[in-house]
Amino acid sequence: MTEQEPPLKRGTRNFRGLRATLLILLAVLIVGIGYVVTLGPVHMAQLRAEASDGQRALAIGEHTQITPPVRWVSEPLVRDLIVWPPLPPLKDWSVLVGQEPGVLLYSPDQKLQVEVTLVDEGDVAAFLSDLAPDPDVEPGSDAPAAPARDEVLESGLTVSHVESPREILAVVDTGSGTVGLRATTVGDIDLVEYRPAISQLLEAVRAT
Amino acid sequence: MQRRRSSWIARGVTRALALVLVSAVLFTGCSRIEPAVDWAPPTWPDAAGVQLVRGDAADDTTAADQASDETGAGAGTEDLNDLGFIENRVRNDALNLSMRYVELPGIHAFNTRVAEVVAAAIASTGGSFVPEVFPVSAGLADRGCVAGSTRWPAARVLSDPLTGPADGRGVAVTCEVTAAYGTIVGIAMRTVAGTPDKITSDTRLTLYADVSSGTVTDGSEMWSADAAPELWTRAIELLRREAGGLSAAPIAEPTKKQLARAARAFEVAQTDADGGAVLTLPPGIAAPELEGLGITKTKTPTPVAVDAETLATWQSEQAGLLQQQFGQPFVGLETWDARQPVNCAIQACVAVTYDDGPTEFTDTLLDTLQSERTPATFFMLGNAASGRPEQVKRAASEGHEIASHTMTHPDLTTLKSSQIRSQVNGAAKILTDLTGIPVTMYRPPYGALNEKVLNAEKLPAILWSIDTLDWKDPGTEALVERSVGVATPGDIILFHDTHSGSVDAAKVVMRGLKDRGFTPVTVTQLFGGSVPSGRVVSG
Numbered sequence: 001m002t003e004q005e006p007p008l009k010r011g012t013r014n015f016r017g018l019r020a021t022l023l024i025l026l027a028v029l030i031v032g033i034g035y036v037v038t039l040g041p042v043h044m045a046q047l048r049a050e051a052s053d054g055q056r057a058l059a060i061g062e063h064t065q066i067t068p069p070v071r072w073v074s075e076p077l078v079r080d081l082i083v084w085p086p087l088p089p090l091k092d093w094s095v096l097v098g099q100e101p102g103v104l105l106y107s108p109d110q111k112l113q114v115e116v117t118l119v120d121e122g123d124v125a126a127f128l129s130d131l132a133p134d135p136d137v138e139p140g141s142d143a144p145a146a147p148a149r150d151e152v153l154e155s156g157l158t159v160s161h162v163e164s165p166r167e168i169l170a171v172v173d174t175g176s177g178t179v180g181l182r183a184t185t186v187g188d189i190d191l192v193e194y195r196p197a198i199s200q201l202l203e204a205v206r207a208t
Numbered sequence: 209m210q211r212r213r214s215s216w217i218a219r220g221v222t223r224a225l226a227l228v229l230v231s232a233v234l235f236t237g238c239s240r241i242e243p244a245v246d247w248a249p250p251t252w253p254d255a256a257g258v259q260l261v262r263g264d265a266a267d268d269t270t271a272a273d274q275a276s277d278e279t280g281a282g283a284g285t286e287d288l289n290d291l292g293f294i295e296n297r298v299r300n301d302a303l304n305l306s307m308r309y310v311e312l313p314g315i316h317a318f319n320t321r322v323a324e325v326v327a328a329a330i331a332s333t334g335g336s337f338v339p340e341v342f343p344v345s346a347g348l349a350d351r352g353c354v355a356g357s358t359r360w361p362a363a364r365v366l367s368d369p370l371t372g373p374a375d376g377r378g379v380a381v382t383c384e385v386t387a388a389y390g391t392i393v394g395i396a397m398r399t400v401a402g403t404p405d406k407i408t409s410d411t412r413l414t415l416y417a418d419v420s421s422g423t424v425t426d427g428s429e430m431w432s433a434d435a436a437p438e439l440w441t442r443a444i445e446l447l448r449r450e451a452g453g454l455s456a457a458p459i460a461e462p463t464k465k466q467l468a469r470a471a472r473a474f475e476v477a478q479t480d481a482d483g484g485a486v487l488t489l490p491p492g493i494a495a496p497e498l499e500g501l502g503i504t505k506t507k508t509p510t511p512v513a514v515d516a517e518t519l520a521t522w523q524s525e526q527a528g529l530l531q532q533q534f535g536q537p538f539v540g541l542e543t544w545d546a547r548q549p550v551n552c553a554i555q556a557c558v559a560v561t562y563d564d565g566p567t568e569f570t571d572t573l574l575d576t577l578q579s580e581r582t583p584a585t586f587f588m589l590g591n592a593a594s595g596r597p598e599q600v601k602r603a604a605s606e607g608h609e610i611a612s613h614t615m616t617h618p619d620l621t622t623l624k625s626s627q628i629r630s631q632v633n634g635a636a637k638i639l640t641d642l643t644g645i646p647v648t649m650y651r652p653p654y655g656a657l658n659e660k661v662l663n664a665e666k667l668p669a670i671l672w673s674i675d676t677l678d679w680k681d682p683g684t685e686a687l688v689e690r691s692v693g694v695a696t697p698g699d700i701i702l703f704h705d706t707h708s709g710s711v712d713a714a715k716v717v718m719r720g721l722k723d724r725g726f727t728p729v730t731v732t733q734l735f736g737g738s739v740p741s742g743r744v745v746s747g
Binding site for chain 2: 046049050051071073106107108109110111112147149150151152153154159161163168170193194195196197198199200202203
């Protein structure tokens, strides 16, 4: 017959066990929350990545869409909310609830990536002015920014675009909404080679 | 018991957490779509066959210096300008006019078209044309076409000393060799009027001559009806891409005005060694596709290189026939002949004459006249001609004028009428028998002439307006001063090919006359083919 522990000693032990469990649960919660706001959205977006068949349109907002060419890869757009190196950036977790702000497209070779979002009419100028700086230009230099180029697409829609050696920003007015595209290449690949591909994407924007 | 349960719970949660995390990472990794290695970015459509010429290749001063290929086909090089064209240059400060043009020996149809361009340029000045000459420093011996000049900006044609009028305003005619292969030679001509600040007119004409048949094809006949619209569309597309355009919208059909601009590019098509061509669109290109890209109107010419395959689809059937010879070495032009017609109403003509030959120096003189491409008139003695028949024949075969200087060089005013006729006509018969060409004039020895002589011999008696006194052997410098330094349009200059000094000075004299703007001619050419009868001193 086992001798029973004194009640006081038994209570203390139970408290330690409970504390350990709570600490572990807290750790799980912290890790979980950390995952949700850093890697989770990215992984979720990747889970939803799909290759285009050239026919299916992707909604951009309620009234506009884009139909990526065949073999282009699309996934929900995940934005960085806060960037604080060396820690991983805080990600926009709206993708986890299906409320992502747009679509991220990759060329089939995944060397060109294009963010496609809806741009409010009043924010078009701000969107086009948010160009990545030219790495060959001294920061703070007085070199004037190149004016936006305005064209009429084959689709009949109008597009305004600006560019730097590393990035092209374009806005397409569909009449039912303005679609913004931000195209960049991965690494040091020349954006010039992908201009026809970017043209194809611009032509693929439509009102729904 | 409690302790063991808490420990078990902690371990379980930890393991579950780890399992979830690892699973998430692995599963996510597995779900990535791999990049396609067999995919390449698309290219702009219709990119092949046509491209803009930029950078050093578009430099107007260098584009025309591209060497012709080994077969001699090619265009616009200095080598082509040395093919044997008859090179002309007219400067007229009174009318603010400068003209550079070439003629093809023996190709009448071509030379007629050139004469039309020249006449139109003169007429456009609105003034009365009288040939002018200038100091030797004017350097007008540099004649003929200027490589690249038909593709220069119009303002440069007027302002450049090589092509423009004296003060850079007025009318300028210039030319350029655009092709030379097989029996085909292409010459582009351009007439620009205005000032460097305001061009009032800029027209071009390209002529293709078949030197074997003598036929001439206008450049406008070389291209199909689709050529200009196609060029326009391709050029605008290239300009759009160069300006950063991203639209895939097709280029709008060109308007009539735009088509006219595109057509001008074909007027000065410059063929290259590979059978392609550079077509240069003039400044002022405007299109709605370019406006939003910051190009309201192009400010400089737009050269477009077209490869042979594409060019062939734009050419007419006539062009196809001519192009069959492409790649073959150019057969060359006829050897220069002094009989080439000269219009002394436009050119400042002067007749250089040589008396008392032929002599031991005459062959050297003929060599100089051939190299300088300058005609002369030889008043030969019958006795001398009999002793040197080959030189007489040579002078005649090269187109120089042969006339009588009597048999033995007597003072005709001391002879009887029958003796006068015997002296003049005796020499004329010898010369005619040797050359097969009738003698149509004579020069009385010493210039001695009176009514008796004029009544005895009805052939025109050709004297002179400038006597260089070369028989005194004054030296080259003096001979040049006495001839080049004092000549005026219409003069007849007297030399003797019996003096080596006169023959040695011939090159400098001819070059000096041309530097002043003169065109040396024969006596008959000086009078437009119709020498007046009686005593003739000058034209």
